[in-house]
Amino acid sequence: MDVPVSGHCDARFLAVREEFARNFAERGEVGAGVCIVVDGTTVVDLVGGWADPAARAPWQHDTLVDFYSVGKAFVALLALQLVDAGLVALDDPLASVWPEFAAEGKEGATLRHALCHRAGVPAIREQLTNDDLWDWGRMTGALAATAPWWEPGTRHAYHTNTYGHLIGEIVRRVSGDHVGRRLAALVGPLGADLYVGVPPVEQHRCAEVLFDSSGPPADLQAVLEDAALETDARMELLSYFNPPGFSSMGVANTAAWRCAEVPSTNGHGSARGVARVYAALLEPGRLLSADLLAEATSAQSEGYCPILHEHVTFGLGFTPTVPHRSFGPNPGSFGHFGTGGAVGFADPVGSVAFGYVMNHVIPRWQSTRNRSLINALYQSF
Numbered sequence: 001m002d003v004p005v006s007g008h009c010d011a012r013f014l015a016v017r018e019e020f021a022r023n024f025a026e027r028g029e030v031g032a033g034v035c036i037v038v039d040g041t042t043v044v045d046l047v048g049g050w051a052d053p054a055a056r057a058p059w060q061h062d063t064l065v066d067f068y069s070v071g072k073a074f075v076a077l078l079a080l081q082l083v084d085a086g087l088v089a090l091d092d093p094l095a096s097v098w099p100e101f102a103a104e105g106k107e108g109a110t111l112r113h114a115l116c117h118r119a120g121v122p123a124i125r126e127q128l129t130n131d132d133l134w135d136w137g138r139m140t141g142a143l144a145a146t147a148p149w150w151e152p153g154t155r156h157a158y159h160t161n162t163y164g165h166l167i168g169e170i171v172r173r174v175s176g177d178h179v180g181r182r183l184a185a186l187v188g189p190l191g192a193d194l195y196v197g198v199p200p201v202e203q204h205r206c207a208e209v210l211f212d213s214s215g216p217p218a219d220l221q222a223v224l225e226d227a228a229l230e231t232d233a234r235m236e237l238l239s240y241f242n243p244p245g246f247s248s249m250g251v252a253n254t255a256a257w258r259c260a261e262v263p264s265t266n267g268h269g270s271a272r273g274v275a276r277v278y279a280a281l282l283e284p285g286r287l288l289s290a291d292l293l294a295e296a297t298s299a300q301s302e303g304y305c306p307i308l309h310e311h312v313t314f315g316l317g318f319t320p321t322v323p324h325r326s327f328g329p330n331p332g333s334f335g336h337f338g339t340g341g342a343v344g345f346a347d348p349v350g351s352v353a354f355g356y357v358m359n360h361v362i363p364r365w366q367s368t369r370n371r372s373l374i375n376a377l378y379q380s381f
Helices: 013-025 071-086 099-105 111-115 136-145 163-175 178-192 200-205 220-225 231-241 254-259 269-282 291-298 369-381
Strands: 005-010 032-040 041-049 192-197 266-269 301-305 310-314 336-339 343-348 352-358
Touching: 005 013, 013 032, 013 041, 013 369, 032 269, 032 369, 041 071, 041 269, 071 163, 071 178, 071 192, 071 269, 071 291, 071 336, 071 343, 099 136, 111 163, 136 163, 136 220, 178 192, 178 269, 192 269, 200 254, 220 231, 220 269, 269 343, 269 352, 352 369
Parallel strands: none
Antiparallel strands: 005 041, 032 041, 032 352, 192 266, 301 310, 336 343, 343 352
């Protein structure tokens, strides 16, 4: 079956279009979009493939899809804007605006710790259900009550799914607005089609996610109850599967998941929307002050992560480019990958903003698909 590919691509960047098409022909892509802005001009804006596994609905420029952890940078941006406004400081204790969070010895956890995965709560200890997942107050209450897995500030571990509730509740406590509403106010003037909580009237635009994963162990509860299970292994299992649908498994294509606010994991949008936010970040002072953006995109925590099982570098919501997980060849680039390969980033040296989203979710963040597009981009300069 021929795979439809459409959209705009400047002649200079035809290598990107070629690799985009090759992703479908040779690398298992099902549906996807890629958008690249250089020096403020959109030079690539392509969509291709299918929004459904039956290959009946072609991917459109306004197709929305879950981009997973790409959204962590956006919820962090909302918190950083509150720092810029002087409403909260990076080194303020979370409990100064969220008193309940001080429970079980977490009174020393700061906003900086939270933004760079050092707050000590990558998993919730209380057993939760998917009914809890749809309830913001229930989720943040359970998170606040959780005993930390380590003394906040003394180590890091990727807050895979709790990050959105952790940072999102700080946003809510300081601003009075939930993440979804704050994000809508941010992206509206940018013309960026991004959501945390897709309104019911917009859900017809959502692509179906195809998730290649074995999911939780069949005997998850028995594994968790095993007294011999090491603490970090227990923490990791709970980080992914408490509640059971926290990582979207089993619920990804439901209306309940799409309209909920799970900011670490269920942000939805288009490649164009992702690229437009990063393009705006490259405009001095438009979304963040220059000094705060420089701090947020620099290394804040480095070392081995027991969740990702590798050495990682975290900024404040943004990930600085590093050799084993790079955003192209230029130093100073920053962004965030998402499960399965979605990615958004900005490159101040090349004046590049990049967004790529897709619906065939394969293990890990980097893939031959996103790497081929990024490589083709930089080979075109």
